[in-house]
Amino acid sequence: MRTERITRPRLRLLGGVCAGFADHTGLPVTTVRVATMLLSLCGGAGVLLYAWLWATTPSTVAPTAAEPLPKSSLARAVSPAASRATDVSSGSARMKPDAPGIPDLALRAPAADAQLARAAPVTEILLGLALLAAGIALVASRLGANIPLAVVVPGIVVLAGTALAWRQFADVRSGAAQQSSALAVRTLGALVLVAVGILLFFVTGDSPNVWTVILAAASVLLAVIVVIAPWVLRLWSDLADERAAREREAERAEIAAHLHDSVLQTLALIQQKAGPHSEAARLARAQERELREWLFTGSSGGTTDLATELRRIASAIEADFTVHFEVVSAGVLPGEAPRPLVAAAREAMLNAARHAGGPVSVYLEIGRRGLELSVTDRGPGFARDTVPEDRLGVRESIIGRMRRAGGTAVVRSGPGGTGTEILLTLPPIPNESPAPLGDPHPQETSLP
Amino acid sequence: MTPSAEPTPEPLAVLIVDDHSIFRSGLRAELDASLSVLGEAATVDEAIDLVTRLQPRVVLLDVHLPGGRGGGGAEVIREAATHAPHTLFLALSVSDAADDVVSVIRAGARGYITKSASGAEVSDAARRVAGGDAVFSPRLAGFVLDAFGAVAGETAQTDEELDRLSARETEVMRLIARGYSYKEVATTLFIATKTVETHVSNVLRKLQLSSRHELTAWALERKLL
Numbered sequence: 001m002r003t004e005r006i007t008r009p010r011l012r013l014l015g016g017v018c019a020g021f022a023d024h025t026g027l028p029v030t031t032v033r034v035a036t037m038l039l040s041l042c043g044g045a046g047v048l049l050y051a052w053l054w055a056t057t058p059s060t061v062a063p064t065a066a067e068p069l070p071k072s073s074l075a076r077a078v079s080p081a082a083s084r085a086t087d088v089s090s091g092s093a094r095m096k097p098d099a100p101g102i103p104d105l106a107l108r109a110p111a112a113d114a115q116l117a118r119a120a121p122v123t124e125i126l127l128g129l130a131l132l133a134a135g136i137a138l139v140a141s142r143l144g145a146n147i148p149l150a151v152v153v154p155g156i157v158v159l160a161g162t163a164l165a166w167r168q169f170a171d172v173r174s175g176a177a178q179q180s181s182a183l184a185v186r187t188l189g190a191l192v193l194v195a196v197g198i199l200l201f202f203v204t205g206d207s208p209n210v211w212t213v214i215l216a217a218a219s220v221l222l223a224v225i226v227v228i229a230p231w232v233l234r235l236w237s238d239l240a241d242e243r244a245a246r247e248r249e250a251e252r253a254e255i256a257a258h259l260h261d262s263v264l265q266t267l268a269l270i271q272q273k274a275g276p277h278s279e280a281a282r283l284a285r286a287q288e289r290e291l292r293e294w295l296f297t298g299s300s301g302g303t304t305d306l307a308t309e310l311r312r313i314a315s316a317i318e319a320d321f322t323v324h325f326e327v328v329s330a331g332v333l334p335g336e337a338p339r340p341l342v343a344a345a346r347e348a349m350l351n352a353a354r355h356a357g358g359p360v361s362v363y364l365e366i367g368r369r370g371l372e373l374s375v376t377d378r379g380p381g382f383a384r385d386t387v388p389e390d391r392l393g394v395r396e397s398i399i400g401r402m403r404r405a406g407g408t409a410v411v412r413s414g415p416g417g418t419g420t421e422i423l424l425t426l427p428p429i430p431n432e433s434p435a436p437l438g439d440p441h442p443q444e445t446s447l448p
Numbered sequence: 449m450t451p452s453a454e455p456t457p458e459p460l461a462v463l464i465v466d467d468h469s470i471f472r473s474g475l476r477a478e479l480d481a482s483l484s485v486l487g488e489a490a491t492v493d494e495a496i497d498l499v500t501r502l503q504p505r506v507v508l509l510d511v512h513l514p515g516g517r518g519g520g521g522a523e524v525i526r527e528a529a530t531h532a533p534h535t536l537f538l539a540l541s542v543s544d545a546a547d548d549v550v551s552v553i554r555a556g557a558r559g560y561i562t563k564s565a566s567g568a569e570v571s572d573a574a575r576r577v578a579g580g581d582a583v584f585s586p587r588l589a590g591f592v593l594d595a596f597g598a599v600a601g602e603t604a605q606t607d608e609e610l611d612r613l614s615a616r617e618t619e620v621m622r623l624i625a626r627g628y629s630y631k632e633v634a635t636t637l638f639i640a641t642k643t644v645e646t647h648v649s650n651v652l653r654k655l656q657l658s659s660r661h662e663l664t665a666w667a668l669e670r671k672l673l
Contacts, residue, residue, distance in 0.1 A: 262468075264542045268563040269474045275566075285564070328590035328625045331599035361586060361627025367599030376627050415623075415632035 017053045024238075053235065126163030130156045256295045264288060282322055289315040306337035307364055310373075313346045314362065321353035323360055331366035340405035341426060345373055347397040348409075348422040352377035356419060370428040371407075378419040398422065459484035460578050463504040465495040465524065466540070467514055471563070475508065478567025483574060492516025492523050499528040499535055506574045509557065511541040511548045522555035529556055538577045540570070549588055550595075554656055559583025581630075581645045582652035589624040592651060596658070598622075610658045613651060620647045 018036055022029040039046025133156050267288040274280035289311070307329035314325035345362075352360045356379020365372045402409035407426035414421045460483045466472050472488045479485065486502045489495040492515040499507060507528075511521045519526070525537050539552040539560040549560045558577045561570065562585060573583045584592075593599050596613045598621065604612040613621065616637075623633040630648070634641040 265468045265471050265563070268542050269471055271564045272478060272566055273474060288564075326586055326627060328586045328627075330590045330593040330625065359627070363586070363590070363622075363626040365593070365599055365622065365625075368601035374626050415626075415628045416635050421626075 017050050021053065025234075049231075049235075124163075126159050130159035130163065133159065259291060259295060263291060267291070279322075282318065285324060286315060286319050289318070306333050306342070306366075309337060309342055310345060310349075310362055310364060313342075313349060317349055317353045321357060323353040323357045325349065325360050325362055327362045327364070329364040329366075331364075333366045333371070338405055338426065340401045341371070341373070341407065341424065344398045344401040344405075344409060344424055345375070347401075348373075348375040348424065351375075351398070351422070352379070352420065355379055368428060371424075371426040373424040375422045375424075376414050376419065377421075378414065380419075398424070402426075460506060460575060461486050461502075461504045462574055463487055463489065463495075463498055463502060463507045465489045465498075465507055465513065465521070466510040467491065467512070471510075475567065475570065478570070479574075480568060480571040483571055490514075492519065492527075495524045496527045496531075499524070500531040503532050504535055506578050507535055507537045508570065508574065509537050509539050509552065511539055511552055521552045521557070525552060525555040525557060536577050538574055538583060550591065550655070553588070553652070556656065558652065560588050561585055562587075580649075582648045584621075584624050584648055584652070586625045586627050589621045592655060593618065593621050593625060596654070610654050613654070617647050617651050620644055621651060624648070 018032045019029055021027075022032040025032075036046045036050055039049060137156075267284045270284040271281045271288070274284070293311070293315075307327065310329070311325075311327050314327050317323060318325060349360070349362060352375050356377035358378055360378075361374070361376045363372075363374045363376075398411070399409040402424055405426065407424060409425075410423045412421055412423070413419070459481070462479070462483050463486050464472050464475055465488070466475070467490045469488075469490070472490075476485050476488070486504050487498050489498045490513075492513050494515070495507070495509070495513065496516070507524075509521045509524060513520045513524065516523045516527075521537075521539055528535065537552070537557040539549060539557040540563050541548055541552075541560065542563045553560060559573060559582050561573050561583060565573070576583055592613070596602070596611070598613045598618040602612050603618065604614045619637060620633055623636055624630075628636065630644045631641050634644045637644075
């Protein structure tokens with residue numbers, strides 16, 4: 001499955017249910033819409049289903065809340081539930097084996113493969129029954145027995161139809177049938193067969209009495225059930241999944257609130273008490289950062305991938321040096337962060353950690369002026385000219401990288417003559433934001 | 449942040465509002481001698497009551513607080529401001545999400561610092577707030593630059609404009625976001641420290657009063673307005 005949960009996309013015709021459903025199952029939207037229309041004719045079942053789905057499925061923005069959690073050591077250590085969450089939502093196991101309230105035994109199969117293995121015999125059995133019935137009827141009629149063909153023929157047809165519908169259901173469940181045309185043909189076949197069966201009941205009923213009518217009504221009902229059963233079961237399991245996901249999310253929010261109030265406070269206190277350069281403060285900071293990353297993933301507004309990347313680099317460096325990075329970002333980077341820039345930024349931060357330590361500010365601005373990243377430390381400062389040639393740190397890994405990426409790097413004294421400030425810049429990407437005045441250079445940020 | 453105001457001879461009356469006693473006592477012990485702690489409060493209701501009774505000069509206010517109507521620090525400011533017109537609020541937050549902070553700023557706090565700041569830094573920030581300055585953390589400055597569209601190149605044409613930053617204010621915010629102290633900003637831009645403080649105060653006013661779409665939409669979303 002491509003998406004973990006059914007979600008309704010923003011771009012919608014009515015409620016977005018059909019589009020969301022189509023995206024979820026891989027069916028073409030048109031097929032789903034037509035099916036919904038057809039179902040609506042079945043005593044309004046489609047309308048009911050639509051309304052129900054509309055009420056129970058979230059809009060597309062929601063999935064961010066259920067994203068897999070970051071794979072930090074803390075997330076692994078703190079919450080086994082977290083890793084379970086990622087497993088369940090990864091799509092390999094669509095269902096919780098122990099999910100309550102699922103009526104069909106087939107749904108209890110833990111994995112899709114097992115599900116398929118279990119479902120396939122049903123198809124064969126049904127088809128076999130149909131063939132067997134056909135054969136027996138044929139032989140019996142040859143032997144001169146009075147076979148009520150009016151009952152046997154529709155029965156065979158219904159059995160075959162059921163088998164096909166079941167087969168389609170199994171494929172849908174396992175996600176094997178991604179060729180939607182084949183799926184549509186099968187669905188149609190099942191529908192036609194069932195309809196023919198019902199029609200035959202009507203046509204061949206030579207004496208229309210109460211029982212024929214009841215039988216016909218029951219057949220119609222059965223046919224509808226057979227056709228929509230796969231979908232209903234599927235929706236049911238999706239709903240169960242969704243409910244489970246929501247429960248996990250609530251649990252996580254509760255944990256987050258608790259940790260926020262107690263552990264983060266304590267970590268902040270330790271940092272405050274222990275002095276900024278001490279080992280205790282460094283450990284507390286590293287833990288705080290990791291915890292924070294776990295707690296607030298996806299909820300911090302305005303962050304870009306690049307800013308997140310910088311924070312990750314910061315915490316990695318903080319683990320090795322007595323340094324404290326304050327990473328601030330403004331603006332959003334359209335597209336992916338250029339690798340050379342990230343590498344150069346990392347080098348600059350490492351440089352600050354190695355030669356200055358203490359508080360280091362990292363500021364990232366992405367705007368009309370392009371991309372600007374500054375790393376400011378409060379250390380003793382150093383002039384680039386005095387750096388020996390053999391120390392490639394600044395010269396090659398920062399300045400050279402930025403030049404190759406089409407940007408610039410400046411190393412200068414920090415504010416008020418104390419410390420060092422490394423300023424990395426990249427020109428704006430031309431097709432984003434109205435092109436700034438005279439930028440003759442073509443975009444060179446993407447390396448081969 | 450480096451000290452920019454000389455210690456006032458008379459101790460500055462402060463109130464600590466935080467729901468964690470460990471943090472309160474820790475902060476109390478760390479604050480320097482120029483500050484005298486009048487009391488401590490742990491909930492919204494307690495805080496409103498104490499602010500009204502003790503009339504402290506500065507309240508060190510946690511953003512997340514239990515009690516009241518669930519509005520946290522912002523609720524304290526809104527409720528207590530009318531009863532204590534001379535009290536100023538400095539927001540302390542363990543969360544570095546700008547969202548958390550802007551709610552208290554828009555409610556009327558004069559500044560914001562993170563809880564991992566040292567006792568000296570908190571003391572200095574409290575003094576600066578008492579002295580009429582706004583205290584901006586680098587992160588808040590970054591948020592402001594983002595929210596006011598300054599990074600996208602928008603600049604205010606007149607001083608009265610509330611929805612955009614002037615070119616100078618943008619410069620100042622950018623340097624604060626880079627971690628510069630007010631003094632360093634002043635040196636870098638060749639202006640007086642007092643001028644920097646004025647710019648920062650203006651930005652704070654804009655942050656509180658602006659009807660800028662991003663800010664209001666954001667606030668509405670969180671039921672702050």
